[in-house]
Amino acid sequence: MDDFSFVPSIRGKSKLALNGFLCRHQRSRGENHYFRCERNDCPGTATLRAVNYNDTNGKVDVGKSHVHEADDRRDQVLQMIGNIRKEAATSSLLPMTIVQQHRQNVDAEAAKILPSESALW
Ligand SMILES: [Zn+2]
Numbered sequence: 177m178d179d180f181s182f183v184p185s186i187r188g189k190s191k192l193a194l195n196g197f198l199c200r201h202q203r204s205r206g207e208n209h210y211f212r213c214e215r216n217d218c219p220g221t222a223t224l225r226a227v228n229y230n231d232t233n234g235k236v237d238v239g240k241s242h243v244h245e246a247d248d249r250r251d252q253v254l255q256m257i258g259n260i261r262k263e264a265a266t267s268s269l270l271p272m273t274i275v276q277q278h279r280q281n282v283d284a285e286a287a288k289i290l291p292s293e294s295a296l297w
Contacts, residue, residue, distance in 0.1 A: 192222060
């Protein structure tokens with residue numbers, strides 16, 4: 177079975193993290209929840225079969241292939257996104273400022289695969 181998890185966002189839209197790829201929830205029909213790669217230039221998809229679109233007990237089917245490599249620094253990036261969100265919830269700094277500060281703390285390769293500032297919120 178494919179290993180997947182969810183990255184919660186403060187706007188309530190979880191991203192599906194699957195095999196090193198991050199996908200956005202697109203739509204749901206009944207207990208089928210359709211996800212598409214967060215990269216706009218990639219047709220990669222996945223379908224989650226579960227009661228809710230962020231149900232970790234569901235089953236995931238990989239759909240269309242991604243046109244890029246999985247992000248092997250995904251854990252580092254996800255960790256960082258979590259830290260950014262936590263900090264943003266309690267900080268008076270602008271989210272963009274917090275993102276920029278954190279971006280300086282990861283290596284250049286990881287910084288490249290970070291979602292854009294706007295994708296984080
Ligand atoms: Zn992709």
